[in-house]
Amino acid sequence: MTVKVFSSLTCPHCANFHIKIFQKLKIDFVDSNKVKYEHHAFPLDLAALNAEKVLGCVENDEKKLKLLNELYKNQGSWAGGSDINSINQKIFKITNNYGLNNDKNKRCLNDQDLEDEILNERINASKKYSIEATPTIFINEKKYNGQHNYEDFKKEILKFL
DSSP states (O other), X not given: OEEEEEEOTTOHHHHHHIIIIIHHHIIIIITTTSSEEEXXXXXXXXXXXXXXXXXXXXXXXXXXXXHHHHHHHTHHHHSOOSSHHHHHHHHHHHXXXXXXXXXXXXXXXXXXXXXXXXXXXHHHHHHHHOOOSSSEEEETTEEOOSOSSXXXXXXXXXXXX
């Protein structure tokens, strides 16, 4: 069983889903391999795109998931700023704890192939899944339209197990 979440790292509803639902989903289903979780980048602005690019440079899946958690948990401290350079510096402060120094962060931001990959994923997801808002969640390719609380989400997961 697979749960796909299409989200933007600057989206408050996405952060809420990740913090309040995904963390419990991970403990109850992902860690025991009953559910495969997939984060799909759907950046809605340049700050989200840059955060996704840096996230994409983390090679270890466990570290990548921890960084994703950190970015959502601290969204309010990095996702806004007077300009994109100040936002990037705030992102770097977080990613420096995940094996990315400022030089590597800058290389990631300048990686045109990585940017194209993220943006193409968004375009293709938009076409294939008709995504209109974030987060958009699919459970085994079926769009989840329920409430964004864990008990309702868990009930839906259990229908597939």
